[in-house]
Amino acid sequence: MLLTYxxxxxxxxxxxxxxxxxxxxVCRIMGAKVSTAGRATGQSSAIPAWRRRIEERIAKARxxxxxxxxxxxxxxxxxxxxTVRMAFAGTNVSMSQPDIMQKLTERIDDLTWWWI
Incomplete structure (x- = not known):
């Protein structure tokens, strides 16, 4: 029967x-419990995973x-x-630099242009 379908x-x-x-x-016949919670319902209102990931990244950036x-x-x-230290992790920017506010403004601009 499966082959026909x-x-x-x-x-x-x-x-x-x-x-x-x-x-x-088959699982129901065997009596096994099955979770269908993560399965898409096929409705057009279901948000695709790629879009959800992008929206999460934008929310974190904001x-x-x-x-x-x-x-x-x-x-x-x-x-x-x-959070400021984390934002500059991996760069040569330190909190004690005299131009930290300029670097901070540049970082904010970079993050803003990333998700616009």
């Missing part, structure tokens, strides 16, 4: 659905920009200072 399948999405349905039927702007405005709380 697979021959009639026209695309990869259909083949995937057929195989998943067959596997789910949060970082917000903290850098707060530091530039004079907020020297430990969490903000840690």
């Amino acid at each position: 697979l021959k009639a399948s026209r695309d990869l999405c259909g083949t995937d659905s057929i195989i998943f349905s067959a596997a789910l039927a 949060a970082l920009i917000g903290r850098l702007v707060r530091f530039r405005s004079g907020n020297n709380r430990p969490r903000i200072v840690r």
